[in-house]
Structure formats: C-alpha cells, structure tokens
Amino acid sequence: MPAGGRPTVRSRRLGTTLRRYRQVAGLDQPQAAEIIASSQTRVSRIESGHVTARPLEIRAMLKAYGVEDPEVRPRLEDLAKSANRRGWWLEHAAHLRADYLDRISLEDDATYIREWQPTLIPGLLQVPAYAEAVIRSAPNFIAPSRVAQLLKVREERKAKIDEREDAVNYTAIIWEPVVVQPIVKPEVYRDQLAYILEAGKRHNVTLQVLPVSAGLKAGMPSAFSSFSFESEPTSEAVTLENLRGSSILEADEDLTVYTNAFDQLRSAALDPDASARLIRGVLQRSKDETK
Structure with missing residues (x-):
C-alpha cells in the first residue's frame, strides 16, 4: 500500500493502465473483482492507485482483459514492485511540495520528456545562478534557508x-x-545561453526555439511537460505549471490534447540547427555589448 495511503505516481500509473485495459475489454469493476476473487472496492482502489495490485492479481487481470503482449506483464509487475521504492528525492521530502515530488518521480521513470516553456529556461536546463534567481523571485515566498x-x-x-x-x-x-x-544579470544570462547551446549538442537532447512570429499559429498554451515511459514517445502523463505548483493529467482525452499541442508547437518552431544559430547570435550580441 502506498505510504500513508496517498497514491504514488507509480501506483497511480499502474492503476490507470489496468483501468484502461479493463475498459477496452468491455468489463466493469464488479466483473474485475470476480476475476481476482476480491471486492469492487479493492479494484477501485487499485485503479485509483490507493493500493498496489499484487503480481497474481496483475496476471489474472491481464489474462481476462485479453492483453497478450509479452512485454506488458513484466513491465506492470516491475511498476508494482517499485510503487513505493525510495527515490533519491525523498531525502528532501520534508522540504518539498507533494506535487513537486510527483514531478520528479515522473522525470526519474521517463524514457521521453517533452517540454514547452514560454516564460523561463526549462528547469532541466537551468544553470545554478539562473535557477537561484528564479527560485528567489517565486511569487510564493521561499525562506532563504x-x-x-x-x-x-x-x-x-x-x-x-x-x-x-x-x-x-x-x-x-x-x-x-x-x-x-x-x-537575470547579464553574466548569468550569457552563462545560461552558453549552457543550453552545449546541452543541445547531446545526442539525447533536442532544443528548439519558437519564434515570436509563429506564436499565434502554434496556439501558445501555458507551460507543460509530457512524459513517456516506454520505448515509444507516447504521452502517458502531462504536468501543468501554475502559481500553486503543478498538476498531473493522465486521462486519455487530456493526453491527446497536449500531444497535439506539442506537435503543433514543434512544427512551428525553428529546427534545432536554426535554433542554435539564433541562440549563438543572441549570445554574441550580449558579449559585444560588454566590450
């Protein structure tokens, strides 16, 4: 059972996946309860992530749901085993919001992360001085300690x-x-631009800039991140940023909307090479201004 009865990101992902397979099979929760010789309440709590399905329950459900992909069962069983695994971030749990811990958990499990950021350099690309300036300017007061x-x-x-x-x-x-x-301060700004240029050279990192001229065409949604956990970049969770923190979307209809939004943004953005040229030009102009 998730610690404290609160669903973890992993237990919720497991439950969401099992619910999706059940619905595709055309079965309701009472029928699923018969499959695992348990109660509808337990099925409901499994699907909401409040309890973690046992391996035998996972196998029985997948068989009854007609899921024949040989990779699915071991993946879901591993997810169940790791539902309460202690990640590195839990060392800081007492000082972090629950929604932030959930986001880090998604990042830690992800095979693909896709992010749109219209106001800041994305967190995974921020240099320490830039990150500090952002943290200190947060609308909700953060104690210096x-x-x-x-x-x-x-x-x-x-x-x-x-x-x-x-x-x-x-x-x-x-x-x-x-x-x-x-x-931020000019020197921090230049360090930040230089850093994202270098990061963009990594084989696993793609960086694109959306021009102002293409903003309306792309729809300009607020900041969001999309996470995939398999070998294909199929969105399985989306986080939205707001003044109160962040929220996680996992419903199929929401994932479809944000997948389409990201594809539209990517199509309207400069390609990686053109984006790098733009950033290099901005960085060079900033250096020239200090001479």
Missing part, C-alpha cells in the same frame, strides 16, 4: 538528461523572448 536545498534538488534533477547509454530523450521548445530578453 531553503534556497540551497532547492538548488541541490534542481542540480540532481538535471542528471536525468546527462548524455549516457540509458539517457532520457529530452525535447524542449522555448519561446523566443525567453532567449532574447534577459531576466
């Missing part, structure tokens, strides 16, 4: 996009004003 800890968490999160064999595939689309208009 917490800043160092939040910066440490931010740096540890960035390891997810390091270039390695099992690296996550990361695509970020940034609106042009974020690149062109500095919101």
